[in-house]
Amino acid sequence: MKFSWRKMKYPIIASAPMADISDSIYGELNRCFGADVIFREMVSSEAIIRGNVKAIEKCKISAEERPVVLQVFGHNPKIIAKAALIIKERFSPDGIDINMGCPMKKIVANGAGAALMRNKRLAIKIIQETKKIIKETPLSVKMRLGWKTASGLVDFAKAVEKSGADLITIHGRTKTRGYADAVDFLPIAEAVKNIRIPILANGDVFTAEKAKEVLKITKAAGVMIGRGALGNPWIFEQTKELLRKGIIKPRPGEKNKIEMLIKHAEFFKQKYGQISIVRFRKHIGFYLKGFEGARELRIKCLSAEIFTELYKILS
Numbered sequence: 644m645k646f647s648w649r650k651m652k653y654p655i656i657a658s659a660p661m662a663d664i665s666d667s668i669y670g671e672l673n674r675c676f677g678a679d680v681i682f683r684e685m686v687s688s689e690a691i692i693r694g695n696v697k698a699i700e701k702c703k704i705s706a707e708e709r710p711v712v713l714q715v716f717g718h719n720p721k722i723i724a725k726a727a728l729i730i731k732e733r734f735s736p737d738g739i740d741i742n743m744g745c746p747m748k749k750i751v752a753n754g755a756g757a758a759l760m761r762n763k764r765l766a767i768k769i770i771q772e773t774k775k776i777i778k779e780t781p782l783s784v785k786m787r788l789g790w791k792t793a794s795g796l797v798d799f800a801k802a803v804e805k806s807g808a809d810l811i812t813i814h815g816r817t818k819t820r821g822y823a824d825a826v827d828f829l830p831i832a833e834a835v836k837n838i839r840i841p842i843l844a845n846g847d848v849f850t851a852e853k854a855k856e857v858l859k860i861t862k863a864a865g866v867m868i869g870r871g872a873l874g875n876p877w878i879f880e881q882t883k884e885l886l887r888k889g890i891i892k893p894r895p896g897e898k899n900k901i902e903m904l905i906k907h908a909e910f911f912k913q914k915y916g917q918i919s920i921v922r923f924r925k926h927i928g929f930y931l932k933g934f935e936g937a938r939e940l941r942i943k944c945l946s947a948e949i950f951t952e953l954y955k956i957l958s
């Protein structure tokens with residue numbers, strides 16, 4: 644059956660796109676733990692149409708992680724649309740997402756990411772061109788509350804909907820606030836009231852209880868979880884158990900976390916080879932967070948140059 648946002652069981656619990664983190668392995672793990680849909684890290688639309696091998700590699704999807712949404716960033720409607728078509732034809736993602744929320748200097752300086760929230764006409768053109776070319780493939784947009792304030796959010800979201808998007812994810816912070824301050828979910832609730840396509844609420848969901856609270860405040864179709872799932876894929880099953888059965892599942896202990904860390908590392912080794920231990924290092928700290936003696940253990944782990952050495956330290 645073809646994937647469709649409307650046909651999904653609500654509330655949707657989504658795994659967030661995170662550059663250099665949300666690869667295919669991360670997607671598989673999170674699906675195993677109950678994430679309903681996986682958003683993969685952003686790829687440059689220009690790199691895709693240039694045939695850049697690294698960018699193309701990033702779009703590969705394994706059957707186990709579906710449904711998967713591939714995300715592109717850029718500022719040129721024709722290039723984004725063309726990249727989306729290449730991705731659609733080569734990888735058949737279940738959906739394509741356009742990044743309109745990234746606050747990074749090098750992205751917004753080129754008029755991409757969150758800069759598109761300041762250029763509604765261009766954002767509309769990008770969505771229209773992309774939808775025209777990818778046709779029935781679901782198209783979504785990920786954004787923030789706005790550039791400096793949330794005052795234009797509803798208007799922008801309405802324009803996104805009208806241009807042909809099938810779903811919107813909103814991170815409840817403005818571009819200028821980066822990750823500072825608490826997330827403001829009220830503007831998301833306002834957007835939910837004013838548009839018909841489903842909205843995923845995003846930002847600072849670090850526990851199942853928080854996911855429940857966010858859904859209550861926003862009445863969104865679902866939540867998207869990013870940093871809360873780092874070293875903690877259990878958050879997906881905990882959230883689902885709480886939402887569907889009212890059960891609070893016990894948090895994983897240190898032993899479970901070490902086992903999962905080793906499993907994750909082993910998947911990495913099998914997929915990317917021994918050399919990938921350097922790239923895997925960033926995951927180690929996430930799993931060890933909160934452990935007694937975490938700092939020393941992390942330093943030891945970071946010194947491992949091959950995976951078996953890492954496993955030895957951990958066991």
Ligand SMILES: Cc1cc2nc3c(=O)[nH]c(=O)nc-3n(C[C@H](O)[C@H](O)[C@H](O)COP(=O)(O)O)c2cc1C
Nearest residue numbers: 659660661662684685785814846847848868869870
């Ligand atoms: C390391 C990192 C990389 C990210 N990369 C992306 C990305 O590629 N595309 C995107 O739309 N958002 C990206 N984000 C933003 C997250 O998807 C999410 O919107 C944000 O972290 C807030 O959600 P959270 O509090 O659940 O993490 C990234 C965030 C982090 C921390």
